[in-house]
Amino acid sequence: MTGSSDVVAFACLLAGAALCLTAGLGLVRFPDVLSRMHAGTKPQVLGVLLVMVGGAIRLDGWTNVWMLLLVAAFQLLTAPVSAHLISRVAYRRRHVRRDLLLVDEYGGPGRQDARYHGDEPGDAPPEQPAPQPS
Amino acid sequence: MTIVQVALYAMIGGGALLALVRLARGPSLLDRVVATDTLLVIIAAGLAVHAALTQDPTVVPVLVVVALLAFVGSVSVARYVGGMLLRSGTGDGRDLGLPVAAEEREAGS
Numbered sequence: 001m002t003g004s005s006d007v008v009a010f011a012c013l014l015a016g017a018a019l020c021l022t023a024g025l026g027l028v029r030f031p032d033v034l035s036r037m038h039a040g041t042k043p044q045v046l047g048v049l050l051v052m053v054g055g056a057i058r059l060d061g062w063t064n065v066w067m068l069l070l071v072a073a074f075q076l077l078t079a080p081v082s083a084h085l086i087s088r089v090a091y092r093r094r095h096v097r098r099d100l101l102l103v104d105e106y107g108g109p110g111r112q113d114a115r116y117h118g119d120e121p122g123d124a125p126p127e128q129p130a131p132q133p134s
Numbered sequence: 135m136t137i138v139q140v141a142l143y144a145m146i147g148g149g150a151l152l153a154l155v156r157l158a159r160g161p162s163l164l165d166r167v168v169a170t171d172t173l174l175v176i177i178a179a180g181l182a183v184h185a186a187l188t189q190d191p192t193v194v195p196v197l198v199v200v201a202l203l204a205f206v207g208s209v210s211v212a213r214y215v216g217g218m219l220l221r222s223g224t225g226d227g228r229d230l231g232l233p234v235a236a237e238e239r240e241a242g243s
Contacts, residue, residue: 021149024172040168047179051183054183054186059186064185074198085216
């Protein structure tokens, strides 16, 4: 390995590790589930990609490169699925700070689906709207 | 190069410790799911960093397993919580008997 490729690899590894640290900080400091997911998904995509690129530069052999590429592609495929499921259940179970939401397209007037729509268990009816404080 | 190694391990270890703090404290079940997901990703990143630093590809297949387990765990717990919510509903669509959300419980007490 030459020196310049090592420099690139360590830069990628340092950036990925810094994203891991910021994810931990955001998980501790942010107020509700959705914003904690916003912090926690930073290393899930970009951090893992950077670390995999750094590892693929450092490690020899095409086998390791393909395996790291497999991990990166799998993260890219599965992170939106799990984030979608978790955030939908979090919204339905009122783990979302409504006063921090700027846009709430589920809970606007006329959008409360009192019946059961959808085919997933997470699509169970949302809670009744809270009485507006006057 | 040792400074880079110490910085890498310190940042990844710090992130994992903070995710563990959220896993222990985090008031609701979904907070713990998010913390577990992030913790597994940080563990995968730490294994990759270790493999890259030592140039030893032994732990590279473990990365695939950890990435798979993170997805399966978070999705299964999310669907389990959704099933709890479905069973707690009554016939007319009102969610009678739904436990109070943890944030509201902490805010009330």
